[in-house]
Amino acid sequence: MYCTAVFVLAALPFLTTAFPSHHHLRGTHTPSPAPASGIPIPIAKRGAGAPVDAASISRNIAQSVAKMQRGFAAFEKNTGRPHPLSSGSTGLQTRATGSDTLTADGQELWYGTIYVGTPKKSFTVDFDTGSSDLFLPGVQCTSDCQGHTSYDPTTSSTSHDRQATFSLAYGDGSTVSGEQYSDDVTVAGLTATGQALGVATTYSDGFASDNFPPDGLMGMAFQSISDYDAPPFFQTLIEQGEVDDSVFSFKLAPSDSELFLGGVNPALYSGSFTYVPVTKEGYWETNFDSMSVNGHPIVFERNRDCIIDTGTTLIVGPLAEVALVYTRIPGALPGPQEGIYIYPCSFKKPITMTFGGTSFTISPETFNLGQIEEGSSMCVGGLGYIADPELNFWIIGDVFLQNVYTSFDVGKSRIGFANLA
Template identity: 55%
Template sequence: MHFAFAFAFAALPFLTAASPLVETVPRAEQIIPITKRALHRRTDGTVNATLIQDNIDRSVAKIRRGFEIYERNTGSVHPLASSLRHSKRATGSDPLTDDDAQLWYGTISVGTPAEEFTVDFDTGSSDLFLPGPDCSQNCEGHKTYQPRSSSTSKSLGKSYSLSYGDGSSVSGTQYQDTVSIAGLTATKQTLGSSSVYSDGFASDQFPPDGLLGMAFESISDYQAKPFFQSLIAQNKVIQPVFGFKFAQSGSELYLGGTNSDLYSGSFTWVPVTEAAYWQVELGGLAVNGKSALRSTAAIIDTGTTQIVGDPNTVKHIYSQIPGSKSAPEYGDGIYTVPCDFNTPISLTFGGRTFQVDPSTFNIGEVSSGTCIGGIGSDADISDEFWIIGDVFLTNVYTAFDVGNHRVGFAALA
């Protein structure tokens, strides 16, 4: 999504190039804090590994769906589509609970007069949806969008169904309406008014009311501009950039520029190789200074908890981590590490190496002294692309430059 003015969204700082952005409004008006909800932890503090597995499954299913939408919208096969395998895997989990593992959400307003809603901000999808007035399945506890109460709403007479790989879906009717975040307003923004939420979107699993996608229009199921691109097209933002900072506290999304208080030094920029997802080139991954992954494509996805790769490479990586073990009892592609894990792990982008702090690589404890590792695998993923989620993103300030089709990483302040 794209915002007018230098604007920060809750819980995610706004990214900028190495040169500082010009700010024209007070910073307090540019930043909206966002909240993290880590639902993969039980009340006793241990990790619900099933939800970690679900997060992997759902992330891969989301990528697959985006490839299909890309082909429908552009008439061309996505360059990475052939590298995504089609395997059948038994699971009792609803893939939509994947987003429940870790959500970053904040507040938007919709309609005239404006009504506030909470949404999950997801760089791995492109559409905005909310529960609608006719939603009768899993919408209790969510605030519903009432298009008839908004003087600026307009039904587009089109339905939508966003599926997540196992038959689970969100479906409803497309509308246009006014959508705002912290004073940044897009008019005639396409959004979904949902009549059905799958079980994974029930309020005890998915606290926000809806979801707001921040990837590119080519994977929009609505075939419409995502929110942030609408802000750019309507000249509502100073710069076509948004930034994220993920942390236990002080997280924010910054729209229209970057928050220089939250990072130090300059950004390392990596070009987007295909404007669908935020897809860039990962230069490599090293364990204890030794290369464990060659250069490959990478999708930067705020909706994914772990770093997700192909089974063979992930197995090789863990073979270099003392005390690590494959843990199929917790799910396919899940590994454990000692909770006092301190093996250096780094990722390289644009020729610059970024360290992954052991505290962020450690997802959490599953039994005494045993914790879930921050890299997982999926049988459908090949070594031609990986998914880079929060385990890495919590170590850097990340800028998403829509205008120049590039992603920037900087050291946290």
């Protein structure tokens, strides 16, 4: 039975497939498809207040960069080849990682309900396009798992021990570790049979329920960066014929947000899609054309490789290039914590990013993360920098994604952006 599924987010202040790749595609425009059916599933969104926690933002950036580096290491382990974006990076095998949404107390994340096992048991997960694995706290977890719903594979008749362990290291030096299992995982009525998942026996402080409301995390990138070297959930759905189309889509916005499995929701965007090809399957990796501030283009010297990541809050880029952008914002200067810039809160001029020849505007509201401190006239910008000069790629996170409707096309190996309805 082929289905399409929708996840609706509540508004408050994420095996290489059998489908062919199309890396030769340039930016293209596709008209809106016919209306699609879907199953609405409530999802909560956690947001930050003002003033912003600048130290938390700094950790957020460091963890996002470290998450990418862990994926580079997994890519090399799984394919036998170094990832192109890891070239020149030092410490690739030892630097740690994690989703920024896992520890940042003042950050945003989107999460919803999944069901695991037979009989089915419900859990909440953060949906993250910057990683590829699913993990949940296990019943034997005694470290920061309190307040989360735990998974017990011995109570499920469809669970199987994969006879392997996992250990995911994070930017603060902590880890999430445990045993690998497989079980049936259902989201909005769509079931991935025998889906690989990690059952954690250790959670870091960042996963404590006060910091991380969902129980676990579901990665939605490609198998080549999976620590389990197993198909991610959505790719399993494709292989087992559970979805109408090999596409999932996000609207991450202050209201009416959703994750849509098996296509796109025409009610949530307007006009046509601009598609850009995935340049390397692993992450959702592509290139962007340019940026501008108040109509003034920013001239970059290097190719703008970028990773589209719902699990990163900010837009993050190489230090020199980010500094160049901020020269167009009068009064902007490096913040008190590594990775951030601050700028006058009164600045309201448009900032745009161009993909496939189409420019999309970042609203001043999403770019402004909040005052650096109570009563200050300076705010933290939604564009952060990578401190390591050897890392020359960008991470396009929710500061941009909240302004567009985004489709992730596994079958055609491309990413689409459209204006919000």
